[in-house]
Amino acid sequence: MEYGLILEWIIKAVLMLLILLIGFAYTTYLERKVLARMQVRYGPNRAGPKGLLQPVADGVKLIFKEELIPAKADKLLFILAPVITVLPALTILAVVPFGGTVNLFGREITLSIAGDLNVGILYLTAVTSITVYGMVLAGWASNNKYAMMGGIRATAQVISYELALGLAFIGPILLASSMSVNEIVNAQGRMGWFFIYQPIGFIIFLIATLAEINRVPFDMPEAEQELVAGYHTEYSGMKFALFMMTEYIKMIVVAVLAATFFLGGYLGPFVDQVPWLGPVYLFIKVFILVFGIIWVRATWPRFRYDRLMAFGWKIMLPLAVLNVLLTGAFIILFPGVIR
């Protein structure tokens, strides 16, 4: 085993965590600012120039807050639940390539942590579902009936939309004939971005991921008007911050995944000549998608819970199966297009 390799892994992992943390901080800022502008307000503008230091101020404030643990709560699970929730969000992106291969300090470095993993998509689907455990444990350990209801609702919703999400992954796999995320991006370089071939799949992916990360209009588990704050009602201070971190990091994560599977990932003009452009292109695509998620929040009201579940099971699931069949038929009918 080479020490340089281990050092490279550690540096990449630290960089990934730093990027996600900074991304989390400034997604909260972006969301508050964009929502404010859409409602003709200013948004945060006191801490630092244009309010740019607001996320730092929020973080410092949360560190010095009192943390309450309800009297009859399960203490161990209560502390463990936010950790279980945040871990998958931090590790999902390990298999996603952020760019091609760059030459740095005389080493060939691929801009991903484990991009060539041949079961990349299996890893993605497996890791995303772990977050559910954190939610339901948080709800149960709080010993609060609203938290519990929020946790159970979150579980039912996330697993219902996971079916459609899992089927939406099938389209890109069919077109690229591989479960490796790297290979899927390369295939998009050969035959064009997959959202051209997968318009239904792309829309299903966007809707299902919105439900998966509990964002508006699918934020039923945290419906403020009826469930206080859902599964993290009893959480305060830094544990609350961990839940918020999960929510916003997952926003970034699903944007990265949508960009990677349907919008060509890090690909763009001249990316072959200048590999450093890769992360820039990916950042632009992710920024647009995250902005879209925030826009949706500013625009749409919340779904009613029964309609939400009916929509997931009666429309999304059959549509996703149909999309798989259509893609299969397309590949057989037009073998020349798929390379």
Place this chain on the structure above:
Amino acid sequence: MLLEYLPIAVLLILALLLAGIVIALGHMFGPRHPTERKSMPYESGMRPIGPGTRRMPVHFYLVAVLFILFDIEVMFFLPWAVIYKKLGVFGLVEMLIFIAILGVGYVYVWKMGALEWE
């Protein structure tokens, strides 16, 4: 082969460390003055009524069971999708039969009202 997963393990350990630090920060710097009132379960300021963990509607359980069934079916799509171009028309017909069988179960579940929320 397993070497490919080592970078993920490194990332996982560092992420765990980060989560631990975040929790520890809150414990170190946050004040702690628990009172009986404060450590009650939050119920919009009222005295909590009944136990915190209570019975849930059986429907949620039903959804979980259905999820397991259909999710396993989705897993069957994955290997099929990887070798689909080699299988060609045969693969499509096979999958049509598979989906037809799956569809019978789906229609049954729908007709029995398992997807309704009343």
